[in-house]
Amino acid sequence: MSAIHCMQLCKTFKQGDETITGLDHVDISIEVGEFVCLSGPSGSGKTTLLNAIGGLDTHDSVEIHMGNIRIDQLDKGSLADMRLHNIGFVFQAYNLIPVLSAQENVEFVMQMQGIVAHERARHAREILKEVGLEGMEDRRPAQLSGGQQQRVAVARAIVSQPQLVLADEPTANLDSVTASHLMNLFSRLNQHHHITFIIATHDKRVMGYAKRLIKMRDGKIIGDEKQTPVAIEDVADSSG
Amino acid sequence: MNTGVFNIPFKAMLTLSWRNLWRNYRRTLIMLAAISMAVWAMIFMTAIMRGMVDDMLHQGVANLPGHIQIHHPGFRDDPSVVNSIDAPGGELLAALNDSQTKSWTSRIKVPAVISSERDTRGISLLGVEPESENRITGIAEQVVEGRFLEGDDDRGVVIGLKLAERLETRLGKRVVIMSQDPDNNIADRGFRIVGLYKARLEALEEVNVYAARGTLQKLLKIGDQVSEIAIIDKDFRDIESLYAKIKAATPDNLEIRAWYELDSYLSSMLNVMDGFVLIWIIIIFLALSFGLVNTLMMAVFERRREIGLIQALGMRPGMIVYQILLESLLLLLIGLSIGNALALATVLPLESGLDISSVAEGLAMIGAGSVLYPNLRLDDMILANVVVIMLGTLTSILPAWHAARLDPVQAINST
Ligand SMILES: Nc1ncnc2c1ncn2[C@@H]1O[C@H](COP(=O)(O)OP(=O)(O)O)[C@@H](O)[C@H]1O
Ligand SMILES: [Mg+2]
Numbered sequence: 205m206s207a208i209h210c211m212q213l214c215k216t217f218k219q220g221d222e223t224i225t226g227l228d229h230v231d232i233s234i235e236v237g238e239f240v241c242l243s244g245p246s247g248s249g250k251t252t253l254l255n256a257i258g259g260l261d262t263h264d265s266v267e268i269h270m271g272n273i274r275i276d277q278l279d280k281g282s283l284a285d286m287r288l289h290n291i292g293f294v295f296q297a298y299n300l301i302p303v304l305s306a307q308e309n310v311e312f313v314m315q316m317q318g319i320v321a322h323e324r325a326r327h328a329r330e331i332l333k334e335v336g337l338e339g340m341e342d343r344r345p346a347q348l349s350g351g352q353q354q355r356v357a358v359a360r361a362i363v364s365q366p367q368l369v370l371a372d373e374p375t376a377n378l379d380s381v382t383a384s385h386l387m388n389l390f391s392r393l394n395q396h397h398h399i400t401f402i403i404a405t406h407d408k409r410v411m412g413y414a415k416r417l418i419k420m421r422d423g424k425i426i427g428d429e430k431q432t433p434v435a436i437e438d439v440a441d442s443s444g
Numbered sequence: 445m446n447t448g449v450f451n452i453p454f455k456a457m458l459t460l461s462w463r464n465l466w467r468n469y470r471r472t473l474i475m476l477a478a479i480s481m482a483v484w485a486m487i488f489m490t491a492i493m494r495g496m497v498d499d500m501l502h503q504g505v506a507n508l509p510g511h512i513q514i515h516h517p518g519f520r521d522d523p524s525v526v527n528s529i530d531a532p533g534g535e536l537l538a539a540l541n542d543s544q545t546k547s548w549t550s551r552i553k554v555p556a557v558i559s560s561e562r563d564t565r566g567i568s569l570l571g572v573e574p575e576s577e578n579r580i581t582g583i584a585e586q587v588v589e590g591r592f593l594e595g596d597d598d599r600g601v602v603i604g605l606k607l608a609e610r611l612e613t614r615l616g617k618r619v620v621i622m623s624q625d626p627d628n629n630i631a632d633r634g635f636r637i638v639g640l641y642k643a644r645l646e647a648l649e650e651v652n653v654y655a656a657r658g659t660l661q662k663l664l665k666i667g668d669q670v671s672e673i674a675i676i677d678k679d680f681r682d683i684e685s686l687y688a689k690i691k692a693a694t695p696d697n698l699e700i701r702a703w704y705e706l707d708s709y710l711s712s713m714l715n716v717m718d719g720f721v722l723i724w725i726i727i728i729f730l731a732l733s734f735g736l737v738n739t740l741m742m743a744v745f746e747r748r749r750e751i752g753l754i755q756a757l758g759m760r761p762g763m764i765v766y767q768i769l770l771e772s773l774l775l776l777l778i779g780l781s782i783g784n785a786l787a788l789a790t791v792l793p794l795e796s797g798l799d800i801s802s803v804a805e806g807l808a809m810i811g812a813g814s815v816l817y818p819n820l821r822l823d824d825m826i827l828a829n830v831v832v833i834m835l836g837t838l839t840s841i842l843p844a845w846h847a848a849r850l851d852p853v854q855a856i857n858s859t
Binding site for chain 2: 255258260261280281284285286287288289291293295297298299300301302303304308312313315316360
């Protein structure tokens with residue numbers, strides 16, 4: 205079964221009189237358990253493609269399947285439910301609710317999912333520890349650095365082990381140690397829990413972790429190849 | 445898949461709304477001040493208006509006088525001595541003296557002419573039994589010079605200050621009062637002015653002249669007959685049971701009327717007042733609603749990125765509406781609490797009476813006194829609170845709806 209299947213995906217943006225092409229007839233199939241990197245220069249359509257797959261945007265001509273569901277045919281509310289229960293998001297720009305602490309931000313999605321309080325709290329603490337934010341659970345986003353905020357967002361995206369994680373430049377604000385730590389975590393979740401990852405990035409080190417590398421340019425896919433990912437560093441397991 | 449609209453616990457929603465509320469605490473405080481002031485104005489001014497209307501009603505009822513009156517059926521069309529009735533007796537007297545009646549009196553009321561050595565004027569001559577009359581109208585307290593009548597056969601008269609001025613006479617002088625007996629013969633005699641009274645309505649001072657009932661009965665040769673019986677109950681708003689009882693005891697050839705039948709202006713005032721209060725409350729609310737909508741719109745605009753974010757994370761549009769409404773409701777509830785407390789704190793100390801004599805001259809013309817007793821009513825307070833909560837929540841639907849319709853991608857990427 206393919207996790208995601210898009211056919212002839214197009215997206216244009218109107219800016220005044222100008223029409224900007226975001227995606228240009230993109231066909232893509234991604235199987236369950238894949239670890240995909242979308243690479244390409246800025247403006248090549250990576251974010252637009254992630255948004256399309258996540259059901260966040262309307263499109264001009266589409267058929268997007270997720271499992272057996274045609275997500276392009278769902279209404280707003282069902283799309284919201286679909287995202288809530290199946291997809292973990294890490295956005296490029298704006299990720300955290302400013303009035304909630306790191307822990308509350310991570311718990312927020314679980315709250316909507318109806319997970320009981322003590323389990324939520326335990327999960328959230330575990331995952332925050334895993335992304336290296338132990339002791340910062342009660343800080344508000346404004347009291348965290350950019351990299352720390354990014355890690356909270358990652359923690360929130362993976363905390364309830366969704367089927368699919370869509371991450372847009374997840375390492376953009378991270379130093380290389382934290383970045384590799386995070387990628388190791390992603391790889392492990394991918395291997396052990398068969399969570400599908402689609403990561404948009406132009407970070408060469410991130411691409412190294414991918415089992416499949418899709419290259420984009422001007423809203424089109426210009427390359428799609430399988431590759432052998434770098435070995436997961438064991439250090440991630442021991443350091444926690 | 446959980447497809448319920450309410451896919452987040454209330455407590456989490458409350459936390460989010462509460463913290464969002466205090467993010468821009470200056471704006472929230474300003475809004476709270478506006479809501480509190482509006483609620484205060486609603487309740488305080490309503491209490492003042494109620495107090496004024498109550499006062500006018502009391503005054504009006506006192507001038508009738510009485511809450512219930514019994515007459516000859518022809519008296520109200522032709523208030524002459526011909527349309528007199530026998531003094532109450534038997535069953536009626538028993539009902540009148542029953543403990544349920546607060547007080548009653550019987551009086552003569554005939555048109556007459558009063559002459560001083562300077563001038564002559566038409567008046568309404570009242571023959572009263574001083575003690576019971578005073579219990580009904582409080583006339584004795586209005587006497588500012590001399591004394592009120594004493595006993596059923598007092599031979600003096602008490603006239604208004606204004607009338608004394610018009611007649612160019614004064615306390616202690618003699619006047620001649622002339623009327624007709626039932627046989628259309630002139631009945632006249634001289635009276636000494638034993639007292640001058642000052643009424644709240646100057647018009648009354650010129651018209652009502654008080655003499656003793658027994659003295660007038662002799663003058664008019666009507667035996668123990670009277671023109672009307674006036675009865676007061678404990679509260680003029682609640683006279684139905686007494687009315688029924690007295691009516692049952694009143695002979696069929698007499699007419700019995702409640703105050704609201706005697707003066708339809710007074711009774712309509714009471715009814716109109718309820719509508720007036722509602723309109724007043726809604727007008728203030730309308731002024732407030734602009735600020736409320738504006739504030740919420742701004743809050744939504746400032747937070748559009750995180751609203752987009754929580755939508756992207758899987759919060760249903762309905763829940764976004766719910767969150768904004770909850771935030772607005774919290775704001776309203778706090779504002780209401782402060783406003784109610786403020787209203788109580790300002791009205792209750794004034795309930796013993798607010799001296800408005802400095803502006804009372806104008807008010808006296810519409811029948812109000814110079815001491816105002818605000819009337820704070822629970823149902824008015826509840827009305828104000830319900831209007832603010834219901835309409836406030838309703839008005840907040842607009843910004844909430846606006847928030848729910850934000851496009852998540854655009855919202856997140858906007859700056
Ligand atoms: N909201 C938008 N309005 C107008 N143009 C947009 C919008 N979002 C993206 N684009 C355009 O679509 C193209 C693809 O953008 P994007 O998917 O963000 O690229 P990437 O994530 O690879 O940098 C770019 O040319 C960009 O300018
Ligand atoms: Mg991008």
